[in-house]
Amino acid sequence: MLLYDYSKSTAAYRVRIALGLKGLTYQRETVSLLDKHQYSDAYRSLNPAGLVPTLVDGDVTLSQSLAIIEYLDERYPQVKLLPSDPVQKAQCRSLALDIACDVHPLNNLRVLQYLTGPFAHSDDDKITWYHHWLKQGFDGLEAKLQGLDSPFIGGEAPNLADICLVAQLFNARRFAFDLTAYPTLTRIEAQCQTLDAFIQAHPDKG
Template sequence: MTRPVLYDYYRSSAAYRVRIALNMKGIDYDRVPVNLVEGAQKEAEYRARNPQGFVPMLEMGGMRLTQSLAIIDWLDTAAPEPRLIPADPAGRAHVMALALAIACDIHPLNNLRVLKYLSGPLGQDEGVRNAWYAHWIAEGFAALEAMAAPRAGRFLFGDTSTLADICLVPQMYNARRFDVPLDAYPTLVRADAEANRLDAFAAAHPDKVAPEAEAR
């Protein structure tokens, strides 16, 4: 496999997911930081590579892969071990539902461009912005706790980490950054703690890659 290049921002939840997945697969990669706060994702050179202007983007073998869940799904096909998405249909559907509850229902409402729109064109102050953030985290985590609890073990789905945990850990990191209370979600807190004990998760943490991300 050609050594991949990950276009990344250290606090991007979506990029954080892909860093975890690459680590879990044991795939070495190079990072190109794209500073979202400074607007590097909007520059013409980057837009020419990725018309959406988002991170992550994974380049390898002449391909440019975008959207974190699509990248992870590709990795699970190209490098099947360890599996991140269960092979059996019922398990796959459950893990995908947990992952999508985060990636599609929680994260998009609270990503940087939404927060910038709230504080910019809509003129909302930091208190309103933080209340917005906490509301959608709480609503999403309440549903996710109920969805996960019946089939959870050490992790969100049994005793093996999956795509669901890959999506959970960055979202828990963000919840703590914004001081969102987590006591009501014991299943999520337990799975997050277990996942962060794994080297693949720990090495992908924003604190591990922040200095590079600030280089641009």
């Protein structure tokens, strides 16, 4: 199994966590987004969108982190990352998509580069944009999860929503976003960060 990866990519971080939680062995191939390796002909032959991550598992090649994680959950079901109950599964997906669809894309590297490139916005404008959309998303998540008394969103073990949350909080800290108003989110994050799968997947590990 081979993961085309960039250490600071929020989406790739999600997949590394999932692989770790499942105890799967894999190799990593770094695709430097800053050096624009994602636009090389070789990489685009695997992922025409020029995004990370891409997972190659035998004759299967997949992009999009949530699709990859759901594939891993069905192909290697020994540790489940989505509930089997249809209502609980939908609720888990809903929380994950709150982050992956409504927060992350607006703060993606290529969006930020477009703001400061063709649109000629300042770095201060970029940070204001970034913080605005984080606040919108995190306010909603904190409200949804308020009163949660389990260690993880997934109950006694982390699930897809926990994975998405931890990766997005890492990105928030990179841009000096104040998380004081989100005690539930940061409590869940702290619990996740006690697990080896989260520790080993962390972008600071390279």
